[in-house]
Amino acid sequence: MTSEAPPPTSAATTRPRRRVPFWDNARFACIVLVVLGHAIQRLIHDSNIAYAFYLSFYAFHMPAFAIISGYFSKSDPPSRRQMTRIVTDILLPYLVFEALWWFTKWLVEGRFDPNITQPSWTLWFLLALGIFRLTLPYLALLRWPLLWSVAISIGVGYLPNVDSTFSLSRTLGFLPFFVLGWWLREHDIVERFGLLRHRPWWAYTAAIGLFALDAWLAYAGLDAWREMELRYWFFYDDSYPDLLPQPMWWAGGVRLATLLIGFVLSAAFFVLVPLRRTPWTALGQYTMYVYLLHSFVLYPFRESGVLRGLEPTWLWLPTVCVLAVAVTVLLATRPVRVIAGPLVEPRPRRLFRDPTLLPSRRDDPTGSRRGS
Template sequence: MPFWDNARFACIVLVVLGHAIQRLIYDSDVAYAFYLAFYAFHMPAFAIISGYFSKSDPPSRRQMVRLITDVLLPYLVFEALWWFTKWLVEGQVDPNLTKPSWTLWFLLALGIFRLVLPYLALLRWPLLWSVLISVGVGYLPNVDSTFSLSRTLGFLPFFVLGWWLREHDIVERLGLLRHRPWWAYAGALALFAIDGWLAWTGIETWREMELRYWFFYDDAYVDLLSHSVWWAGAMRLATLAIGLVLSAAFFVLIPRRQTPWTRLGQYTMYVYLLHSFVLYPFRESGVLRDLEPTWIWLPTVAILSVAVTVLLSTRPVRWLTGPLVEPRARWLFQDPALLPGRRNDPTGSRRPKP
């Protein structure tokens, strides 16, 4: 199904774009509104895709090996690379495996999602429980970015939703990938038009309340609001609902057929793990601050973000960085035969045999 790889590629483009324009949003209302418009849904959509291709059965020995090779080892490798990079650039480093560096939180979240899912699947109404967990964790200031736990539990409903859709065969039974009526496209475009309009017209309010941090699912309510209020969970419910609706609209607009970027969508983890090193010099040097006019620089950065995504997905880059992104580590296992014959992206992409 090319659809899922197309969706992965679109998601990773938005990830790179979001990180690329982050410095622009401090000086430009247009950039900030654009940022909010897609930050509301791009990681929820990514989590839904990952959940769709996850299994709730007790993990087999081979699946446990894959959790180590696909998630844990790349996390350790790239944390070490970040420590080295910060030591070179900043002259100091504070090694701490419990605090994921920049983008590595999602890799850790994928591992935790997989560990938690078999237990949630044993319960009645697992989707409801995941929502209660997401809303409830915001009331607990002691659940923070350690092991990315606050963010992971915040995004948990989207991952569980993806699994639930596959578990109950919803997509196939409703024929959601076989046929889309014209009104579905019209409705999706209308939703994004409303999304953009609200992001722009309310920009002063969104800046004042620092809305973007609500879409990170990373902070406790008391930190986001500067004080504790009982109704703060309603804000989390609202962000979950917005993420769900916009993710649905996003999936409606994704092509179902083979496209030039379909194959690139099978290697999103390469882009996810590598793009931050490409953007780091620009992010830290300040060259993306005070760029005017916005109508030139915002499209320029957007085009460059797509170019970076494509470049990091190409075969030469994968060949060069493969041992880091997808370490084999045969020496680590008692039974190397448990290692998979061919690798798949941790988000669930099934790659063709070489």
């Protein structure tokens, strides 16, 4: 992270950094999968195809998002300005949208239970990003930080007292993906191997093959995945005693397997993301708008039951998928950003002793406004 000293005034340092389309393409693809997963979640109870489809990408879509966020994070001690951004870009939107959820649930369900320690629905990822940023400087001091993060992720599953309070269990579960993203940037892996300049044909073939295998395994083993409730393992939210009928010493091996699956499928996902600018590249800059707002759009449909028992699957599953993509695009458009901007990007100048620390524009917590 940069220091507080003013930068030199040379043309090289004042010129804005060139955006790399790949990262915006990847962010947009990730947020589409997030909305898609939440949109079809009610369909998986009545359709094996929908359930298999759901499992096939739930194994990697949030890991990939965490990798991107880690790639655009740095492990230096945060400056005052960067600490301010944690408040404005993570903490304040979390409090604002938690309050909105309390009000929504009171209107729809008639219950009012304000509790900022229990994130509502998608808001866990905001807390996770904040905790990731705060812990990374300490992990970076150690040898083998990636290995330590894997050990933490596996070990926390054995501790039932580490639960969803402040999203700590899920945050520590996903920690290796965030640290991997940082590690790739720290060791300049992407640049050294030219991963964003050229891809050989066999890389595309291997990625497509991996996803074909992923889809086949998701469908062929569906009975087993239902029995073991595999989707909850991909949430990284519950302790092993909550996921298994009785405590098993080998449960950490299942967590390790889900981590490896997430690593491999994320790599395949990044291989298939276009390197060049696409019609949706610009929308990748506004993933946090989509992430925070889409749950309010989907909430009435999920809770009303209209997505249950939809037949035939061959018609309704593609229809819901298309609508999910449409919602994603709509929520990233400028009119929505103008209306929702004060909620997603709060800038309360009176809150800070030094208002000059407030950024002139928002640095998306996932890194979408950071130089790449």
